Amino acid sequence: MVLTDTAIRSAKPREKPYKMGDSGGLFLLVQPSGGRLWRFKYRVDGREKKLAIGTYPDVTLAEARRKRDEARQQLAEGRDPSMEKRRRQARAAVDSGNTFALIAREYVDKCCRDGRRPWAPATKAKNEYLLDQLYPMIGTLPVGDIEPVDVLAAVRRIEAKGNLETARRALQIAGSVCRYAIATARLGSDPTRDLRGALAAPAVQHRASIIEPVRVGELMRAIEGYEGHVHTKVALTLLPHVFVRPGELRQAEWQEFDLEAAVWMIPAERTKMRKPHAVPLSKQSLALIEQVRALTSRITGYVFPSIRTTARPMSENTLNAALRRLGYSKDEVTSHGFRSTASTLLNESGRWSADAIERALAHGHEDKVRGIYHRGEHWQERVAMAQWWSDHLDKLRDGAEVLPFPGRQAG
Secondary structure (H helix, E strand, C coil), rough: CCCCHHHHHHHHCCCCCCEEEECCCCCEEECCCEEEEEEEEEEEEEEEEEEEEEEECCCHHHHHHHHHHHHHHHHHHCHHHHHHHHHHHHHHHHHHEHHHHHHHHHHHHHHHHCCCCCCCHHHHHHHHHHHHHHHHHHHCCHHCCCCCHHHHHHHHHCCCCHHHHHHHHHHHHHHHHHHHHHHHCCCCCCHHHCCCCCCCCCCCCCCCCCCHHHHHHHHHHHHHHCCCCCCHHHHHHHHHHHHHCCCHHHCCCCCHHHHHHHEEECCCCCCCCCCEEECCCCHHHHHHHHHHCCCCCCCCEECCCCCCCCECCCCCCCHHHHHCCCCCCCCCCCCCCCCHHHHHHHHCCCCCCCHHHHEEEEEEEEHHHHHHHCCCHHHHHHHHHHHHHHHHHHHHHHCCCCCCCCCCCCC
16 A cells, blocks of 8 residues: 555554555654654665655655656666765765865965975965966865856956966966866866867967167166166166076075176976076176175075065066156066077077076976986086176166177177
């Protein structure tokens, strides 16, 4: 005899629990307290087992029968319904702690602790900014539930604001997070994989630089006449001589300098390639650093601190703002552009090997043999090149006659 809702509602509790059978192994267990519990009885490998389906009336008779039928289908496929239920519960528990935002934060933390190439603070901040743009759309979604269309909607929301490069980078970091989730067994496939070409490509933007010797001389004279804060002036003067990345100079600390040996050792955690980078210091560079040291009683902390507090380095925009104050637009020159200036003119001089120039620019190279060579013979070449380059900048600044380098057409 099958159950009816009327029979279930009419059932009275007894001193001991009792069963009200339906069909196909489904029954209702009536408790002395009055509770009514749905159970499905079945056998696996000759053993009787029971699957809890829920309580009545939260789970209706029709719904209980549907769940019984699902369990019977699992049995027909050789699966144990109780094991399947435990797997679902386990996945739900995992998913609640595996949202995209939680995994993204875990990934960021992992990248910052990476012993081989840990993220620098600036890299961490940039990627956290990109992830913050994605969180409103996919941050709370379990990573296993995220579909390509979800990620596409999130990055197109950024793209719609005209931020094409930010959208592209956001898609890249989303892919990195998803691949990390795959590597940690929380995701089956990368939903960003098939989104290549879905976004509009941003226009390629090269950091503006001045590479004509006469104009380089004009720029050096303009910097010499800068009337802003003294730390800004010295940093802006020093940057063309050492041609490091602006962030590496802004965050330089006194402990990194050996002035007697004329070497500045930038630690790995502050370089783009995550490798220590030694910078030979010319006489001009040493004089500029000594000028800064004469301005402070401190021999620790930042060489170029923020104007507001010595606890922080000079701000990211300070050097570019100084160039704007000198009358140079962002389309003419940027603080990063001094690297292009040095690379172009050093190569065109014909005096220095390409390997030495690349090493001076801290460009990575995968060839281990060449890496050993760089640390050996190239150091002496780089020392000589650093002094020649500073002397050349001084000559350009002083308006010396500019002769064309080999390979450059005069005109």
